[in-house]
Amino acid sequence: MPKQRGRAPDTIEQDFLDAIERLKAGLPQHPKHKEWLKKRGSVPISISSVAREAGRARGLIAAEDSKYQKVRNLVLLEAGETGIEPGNRQDVIADLRAQVAELRAELRSVRDHAAYHFKMRSEAEKRVQDYRGRYERLQRKVERSAPRGPVISLFPEDEG
Known part of the structure; x- marks a missing residue:
């Protein structure tokens, strides 16, 4: 059957x-x-x-x-x-509306993705500035303490 x-x-x-x-x-x-x-x-x-x-x-x-x-x-x-x-006008309109909805969802997704990357880049730039400042402080410290010896304290709280 x-x-x-x-x-x-x-x-x-x-x-x-x-x-x-x-x-x-x-x-x-x-x-x-x-x-x-x-x-x-x-x-x-x-x-x-x-x-x-x-x-x-x-x-x-x-x-x-x-x-x-x-x-x-x-x-x-x-x-x-x-x-x-x-097909008839209603079919064309329905298809176009579906395409618009898909494109809007894609646009929203792309914007969210771009915002995420912008946020991550901003945070990375802040970390770079922080690391650059630390590097410069350490370099000055090395220059000042070079005659004393090869060991340098990296953390200010260790100095007395």
């Missing part, structure tokens, strides 16, 4: 997207595609091959006004078709 699949739109769309990835990677699961892979070396990406690989009806992505316009556009893009029209 064949495996029953859910009817959730996201599951169907995910089946198509997984099929596209498998075909692009050259790892098909459908027996006909495996045979093509042995004979030809690759499986052409088309609406029919993607639907067959996904185990779904090709009518779901074949029509211009299909419910899975995003998948259809991706298949046509992978197949090298030109003049692919985006």
